[in-house]
Amino acid sequence: MSLAKRYVLRLFISLKYVTANVVDRQSGRVVTTASTAERPLRDGLECGRACNAKAAAAVGEVLAMRLKVDGLAREPIHADAAKEVAKKGFKNQTKVWAILNALRNHGVNLRIEDDGDHRPHV
Template identity: 40%
Template structure:
């Protein structure tokens, strides 16, 4: 069985107050695109920076990340082939204590990326949406 090369991987950090999403080039460990609700513009806009319980937070993070990915794709042509997401790993990370809340945040970001025409390949299809 051939191994799947994960050239670009979605990595998330979810805390009680903030959501940070990175797209990392796993071949060299460089962050290609990043967005966080800790950023001044996002923190003040929509009042997103106060809590991850706001359902719009994950959607906005996905929308902004998709725009940044599209800009980076101009200089990283391979990025046009999409990114990979290990969903179960992202859900099980520490952060929000409720695993269902983590799941909703992770899937909201992934669905937002997909809605904005970013190809996201889920590595672990057994980790279903809540």
């Protein structure tokens, strides 16, 4: 297997929770994760019945901090934005982009594979 895309971002978005994992494709294991299901994040966000883009951005920030602590922030982390939006549904595209932008804004070497046409105009 080619290790050109060793680390990949996987997003899980449900009505109640937002989870972001970085997977090491060499070992098949999750190396870093952040989720609104975690008590500190959940308590700080007051998600209630549904998590919004603000909660998704917080997940991205926490994931970025954990990547830095683990020494992985400079490694290329690959994300397929169009595929994530397609899988999560159009209504969740703002959450997907909130996570991606938070990772980028906090110094993660995020490589987004997208033609650029799916970014929400905010």
